[in-house]
Amino acid sequence: xxxxxxxxxxxxxxxxxxxxxxxxxxxRFFQFQTGWTVQVPFPVKFTIVMVASVLWLVLxxxxxxxxxxxxxxxxxAFDHWEPALYFAISSFTTLGYGDVVLDEKWxxxxxxxxxxxxxxxxxxxxxxxxxxxxxNKEDDxxx
Numbered sequence: 056x057x058x059x060x061x062x063x064x065x066x067x068x069x070x071x072x073x074x075x076x077x078x079x080x081x082x083r084f085f086q087f088q089t090g091w092t093v094q095v096p097f098p099v100k101f102t103i104v105m106v107a108s109v110l111w112l113v114l115x116x117x118x119x120x121x122x123x124x125x126x127x128x129x130x131x132a133f134d135h136w137e138p139a140l141y142f143a144i145s146s147f148t149t150l151g152y153g154d155v156v157l158d159e160k161w162x163x164x165x166x167x168x169x170x171x172x173x174x175x176x177x178x179x180x181x182x183x184x185x186x187x188x189x190x191n192k193e194d195d196x197x198x
Contacts, residue, residue: 056163063167066126067174070119074175077115078182081108085186101190108186112179119175120144123168132161147172 085104123143124136133139142155146168157165 059161059163059167062126062130063164063171066123067167067171070122070171071174071178073118073122074112074115074178077112078178081111081182082186085189104190105183105187108183112183116147116175116179119171120147123147123171126164127157127161130161130164132157132164143168147175149173 085108120140120143123146124139127133127139127143128136133142138155142157142165144150145152145155146165149169149172151169156162
């Protein structure tokens with residue numbers, strides 16, 4: 056159990072750092088693009104920036120799920136990439152179909168993957184909401 060907690064703690068810390076780096080890069084992008092997004096036509100430019108932002112954050116999530124899949128392969132929980140990645144994505148998104156499961160000795164690690172996903176998705180949601188609020192404030196100021 057302690058080994059699972061240790062691996063999970065390292066994985067959660069690493070994936071959180073990865074996602075924060077992705078968000079920091081996106082925040083920097085927003086700093087330079089703010090003036091452009093509030094110019095006419097605001098709805099079109101805002102939509103483009105938000106879609107690009109979501110795709111960028113999903114890339115960070117993809118890196119994290121591949122990291123979890125790598126862990127599952129390294130601990131021999133799975134023999135091949137496909138089930139490891141499938142389980143990692145299913146757990147990280149807290150979907151958990153249950154058709155692919157970890158052996159009893161690793162199941163706490165699977166639960167930690169779900170906790171990690173909730174943290175990362177929560178961070179992304181808060182970040183995007185903050186950016187939406189800022190863009191709308193700037194649009195109102197320019198109106």
